[in-house]
Amino acid sequence: MQSGVDQKNEVPIRVLVAKPGLDGHDRGAKVIARALRDAGMEVIYTGLRQTPEMIVNAAIQEDVQCIGLSILSGAHNAIVPRLMALLKECGANDILVVVGGTIPAQDTTFLKEQGVAAIFGPGTPLGATVEFIRANVKPRGLAA
């Protein structure tokens, strides 16, 4: 894989991998966290059962360019709108938000309207997720 470096500033892309909701199935979140790290990105994994508030706080504190949400339980329609509203409130809606997990086809339009950039269902190659994030994160201003 190519390096996970923000091409313009040559600093690693920072990603928050988050597991919202009550579900504890974290195999996918851990595998993707490791794949992004192997691709040269800086990855922070939140651990389990994070509320949208906790995720947005962590994203801002860690100054990430991308939030990857792992949701398998069906709670996405409750979690995602709250998270997107909080990002907007904090003026952090330039952060790229992607979702991985089991999302019914009829919910994808709703989630994309909320501002989710991409949904990666079961069987998505790790490389496809890496490429998408690399191509779509907003370039950062030169870090202070």
Add this chain to the structure above:
Amino acid sequence: MSQGTTEKVPPDSTRATERAQPVSAAEQKWTDEILAPTLQKFPERPIGANTGTNRYPDGTARFTTVSGVPVERLYTAADLPADWDEHPDTYLGAPGQPPYTRGIRATGYRGKLWTMRQFSGFATPEETNRRYKYLLAHGGDGLSVAFDLPTLMGYDSDHAHSEGEVGKCGVAIDSLEDMEILFSGIDLEKTTVSMTINAPASVLWAMYLVVAERQGADWNRVSGTLQNDILKEYIAQKEYIYPPAPSMRLVVDTFEFGSLCTPRFNPISISGYHIREAGATALQELAFTLYDGVEYVEWALRRGLDVDDFVPRLSFFFNSHNDFFEEIAKFRASRKIWYRLMTERFHATQPRSQQLRFHAQTAGVSLTAQQPRNNIARVAIQALAAVLGGTQSLHTDSFDEALALPTEQAARIALRTQQILAYESGVAQTADPLGGSYFVENLTLKMEQGAFDYFDKLDAMGGMVRAIEQGYPQKELAESSYVYQRAVEAREKIVVGVNDFVIEETPQPILYIEESVRTSQTAKLQRLRARRSQDEVSRRLHALRHAAAQEPRADKGKVSDANTMPYILECVRAYATVGEICEALRDVYGTHEESCWT
């Protein structure tokens, strides 16, 4: 630490890891005269990409199981220990005879087929009750309850953390009232029910027992299984509430209560299923699960329980994955290992203590969202492995489970798959039909040896609770799942329809759970809280907190004074909710947070 390992140790099983014996003259002749020219003419080619795990350093093809274990071209007598024929009883035994490698029943499935037990639950108790009646009407033998995430985590449907989760992954149960609806019209003395519930297991079990009692059922005759396996929650599925020590105490409370009050109920199903789903290899699933069993036994013995009083009711639950022979070997080895652990380490004398009984479920993790009907074939192969491995009961996954909870049609095909195996394939007619296969026996011996190697490591760490606190099993699983995923990415492992044989597809209809379940459960809770005696609920919860804070000591022939089960039963009878009872225990025990092992 293991005790008495010098007695009754079977002949050394490690020798099966390499060729165990010199090859025979006949085999040597075959190697020279038949094999060598064939390899010259048609070199072996890996199944999947010719890279990484599929190549030896010299460039020749390497073949491995789904767990990454090398598989040889051919297995012969040279792959069995030299004294194999001299010690048939130590290595294998006959069906129904120690060490139970060939099964726990002398007649295999000829006396009784495996129980076809389909796991289901979704939305409201009313809707799930209808699905249960449907399953029973279509030839299902027993029920298996899937609870939603708020119930699994000990929150009521109206709790803030429950938003978006109510009724999604299973049925929402808040109080005894919901449990009464769930089993209305189903005779609990005649139907065996399995309940997948862990951290709040004793609460849901108490609700079940009260429903049975009110139906007029005798607790001595009520039969079923509680999952109640908290160790695998810390290792794999992560639906824990309290820290490990008080959680183990609650589990031992159910062992003690069950052995005295519900003699036909299995208070635990020690589960490898979720460990495998979280990315373990077949061997890791086997070793961690059986060692979890060791840990529960150790904790119960420390309470003062007698090994032969509670071990006969411990049951197991394994995953049945894609790699056919590896899975069969795992199931066969599990029985022998448990027999050895019970006799050598714990000196159990009752045959029922020494016989490992298990439920199997096909591997949800192996199902693909792509071309989902292909999953019907995967499930059939996995189910066949479980049957050839001698399972006592079986759940077959529905083909649409990588997409959502199953539709009724998909659930029926899953059940029909078992019926085709049982009634058409002929595989149920002979006990342990693969016994004596060089390949299967070699794999079975390797599984046994590999598991004991893990047991040594876990013993050295001070047991499973300690190992979990150090993140050891969690890290092992994360490593295995990543290794496998990389092999899939590199197309070294082929997943049909995902990384090969791919087509363009349109979405198919799925079962869609509406958000309205939370609204209706919340309304029900409001009516319940208005109706019940708040005063009585508070008194019962207070009594539970008091008992939970005491250290129970076994009192031969009666339930310990501080055993939480009788107190939980009283809370349930007063219509305290799952959330309220779990909150009372959170007050006493606190909650558990995992360190992030990535």
